[in-house]
Amino acid sequence: MTRKKTFIVLEGVEGSGKSTQSLLLSERLALEGIDNLLVREPGSTNTGEKIRNLILQATELNPLSELFLFSAARSELIQNEILPALKSGLAVVCDRYTYSSIAYQGYAKGLDPNVISKINSIATERLEPDLVFLLDIEPELSFGRKISDSKDRFEKESTEFHNQVRKGYLSLAKSNPRIWNILDGQKPKKEIQELIWQKVSNIIA
Ligand code: TYD
Numbered sequence: 001m002t003r004k005k006t007f008i009v010l011e012g013v014e015g016s017g018k019s020t021q022s023l024l025l026s027e028r029l030a031l032e033g034i035d036n037l038l039v040r041e042p043g044s045t046n047t048g049e050k051i052r053n054l055i056l057q058a059t060e061l062n063p064l065s066e067l068f069l070f071s072a073a074r075s076e077l078i079q080n081e082i083l084p085a086l087k088s089g090l091a092v093v094c095d096r097y098t099y100s101s102i103a104y105q106g107y108a109k110g111l112d113p114n115v116i117s118k119i120n121s122i123a124t125e126r127l128e129p130d131l132v133f134l135l136d137i138e139p140e141l142s143f144g145r146k147i148s149d150s151k152d153r154f155e156k157e158s159t160e161f162h163n164q165v166r167k168g169y170l171s172l173a174k175s176n177p178r179i180w181n182i183l184d185g186q187k188p189k190k191e192i193q194e195l196i197w198q199k200v201s202n203i204i205a
Contacts, residue, residue, distance in 0.1 A: 006091035011099050012135035015142035016185045022095040024193045037085040040095035042073035045080050056152040063109040071123040107168030108161050134173045137185030
């Protein structure tokens with residue numbers, strides 16, 4: 001069966017549950033007979049994973065360099081994984097995408113959103129998702145969910161920083177309701193999974 005391109009993105013603050021929901025969505029698609037590729041940003045390519053480690057572990061990195069590194073990892077992912085997968089008819093589920101750069105490097109770190117959008121367009125060849133799910137939750141609540149001994153650079157940021165990230169996401173979501181869906185990240189995992197599936201099954205029907 002030929003299907004139109006299906007590219008789905010999940011976004012949210014740390015601990016919002018988007019990685020769990022990305023995996024559940026990928027498994028559900030497979031169960032329904034829809035071959036798919038699950039990827040995460042930054043990463044999911046050889047070079048992208050190296051860039052990921054570099055960004056997360058760096059002791060010194062200004063926001064602009066950070067943006068370029070995320071964009072380089074994104075370009076690797078687009079060229080080597082996402083575009084070929086979509087071309088061969090696979091659905092793609094992506095844990096974070098260009099919106100993370102606008103929320104983190106833009107809203108929280110103060111880079112010009114127009115500059116970020118331009119770089120995003122170049123890195124992605126203007127590829128836009130069909131659906132974006134924002135797992136919206138207050139950072140104060142989601143942080144308690146992350147069980148980890150060592151915190152990366154972003155997890156060490158203040159609550160105020162993460163509140164700015166959340167604000168950025170909400171504003172992006174509200175500006176494009178055609179593709180964005182805001183979900184209450186405090187709802188039970190199963191319930192969120194069902195809400196996501198309802199929307200996804202609509203577009204692949
Ligand atoms: P990760 O451990 O994947 O976080 P999470 O599990 O919450 O997705 O680390 C990725 C970090 O990088 C995360 O804190 C968000 C940040 N990030 C940006 O700041 N800009 C970006 O463009 C992307 C893709 C991620």
